[in-house]
Amino acid sequence: xxxxxxxxxxxxxxxxxxxxxxxxxxxxxxxxxxxxxxxxxxxxxxxxxxxxxxxxxxxxxxxxxxxxxxxxxxxxxxxxxxxxxxxxxxxxxxxxxxxxxxxxxxxxxxxxxxxxxxxxxxxxxxxxxxxxxxxxxxxxxxxxxxxxxxxxxxxxxxxxxxxxxxxxxxxxxx
Amino acid sequence: xxxxxxxxxxxxxxxxxxxxxxxxxxxxxxxxxxxxxxxxxxxxxxxxxxxxxxxxxxxxxxxxxxxxxxxxxxxxxxxxxxxxxxxxxx
Numbered sequence: 001x002x003x004x005x006x007x008x009x010x011x012x013x014x015x016x017x018x019x020x021x022x023x024x025x026x027x028x029x030x031x032x033x034x035x036x037x038x039x040x041x042x043x044x045x046x047x048x049x050x051x052x053x054x055x056x057x058x059x060x061x062x063x064x065x066x067x068x069x070x071x072x073x074x075x076x077x078x079x080x081x082x083x084x085x086x087x088x089x090x091x092x093x094x095x096x097x098x099x100x101x102x103x104x105x106x107x108x109x110x111x112x113x114x115x116x117x118x119x120x121x122x123x124x125x126x127x128x129x130x131x132x133x134x135x136x137x138x139x140x141x142x143x144x145x146x147x148x149x150x151x152x153x154x155x156x157x158x159x160x161x162x163x164x165x166x167x168x169x170x171x172x173x174x
Numbered sequence: 175x176x177x178x179x180x181x182x183x184x185x186x187x188x189x190x191x192x193x194x195x196x197x198x199x200x201x202x203x204x205x206x207x208x209x210x211x212x213x214x215x216x217x218x219x220x221x222x223x224x225x226x227x228x229x230x231x232x233x234x235x236x237x238x239x240x241x242x243x244x245x246x247x248x249x250x251x252x253x254x255x256x257x258x259x260x261x262x263x264x
Contacts, residue, residue, distance in 0.1 A: 003180050003227075006187035013191070017198055029197050029206040036217045037190070043224050048237055055241055059214070060248040067255055 004044050011037045028066040035059040045110065049139075068169060179227050183220065190216045207252050214245040 014034035021027050035058025042051035108115030125138055125146070135141040143151050190213050197209035218238045225234025 003176070003183060006184045010187050010190060010194075014194065017194075021198060025203055026198060026200070026206060029210050030194075032210050033190075033194060033197055033213045036213055040217055040220050040224070043221055043234075043237075046228070048233070052237060052240065055217075056244060059210075060244050060251075063210075063248065064251050064255070067252060071255060 004041060007037055007041050007044065011041060024070055025067070028063055028070065031066070032059045032063040035062070065165070179223065182223060186216050186220055186223070203256060207249060207256075211245065211249050214241065218242055218245075 011034065014030055014037055018027050018030040018034060021030060035054055038058065039051040039054040042048070042054055108117075112118065125142060129135065129138050129141040129145075133141040133145040135145065193209045193212040193216070195209075197206050197213070200206040200209060218241050221234055221238040221241060222231065225231045225238075228234070
């Protein structure tokens, strides 16, 4: 689809810029803008909830945490001295990229009705979720009923991470 | 109609590139914060545009309002940390 091409170009530019740039504070902010562009690409593909999480976590939380880490370190640490890139990386990464592109050629087109995901499991959820779970929203039914343990453990992980961050970052901790 | 949307999308993306230059080159942290802020306002406009394209503006307006709120909170958090660190604009 040609309409997302400018956003994809901007995505590549921001991702490359975050790696290339010399000082870490600008790298953090470039990563934040990368997250915004990525969220827009998700929204363009119709995955609005993923876009929202990307904007909250990628552009909001991650930027703040990275900045906190940078301000916790000394001034000397915020400038990168890069070792020269080895030849195996320069040769290997383009080959890996070509392999990935070759693999992506076999994927079904976006929104393809005949793809495996659309004919195998999705109709089952769409047809039976109201009877089985008494929930009008299919996404909620999948998240909170069919995959409730998955969601439960994800919540545990997020709360643990939050508690750990609060413990590390609290002021005047002894 | 699709051509029109593509044109608008491209123009706003180019505008984002202008802000991006400020994020990369900004001499002080404040320039970078402002650049990120500008990028996120463009992201909000683009979200509403995408919503118009999908003809579901009602949903996308809610989400872009959420984006705007988040943007404000994030900028405030960054400003708070800069203040605590004692960074001042030169």
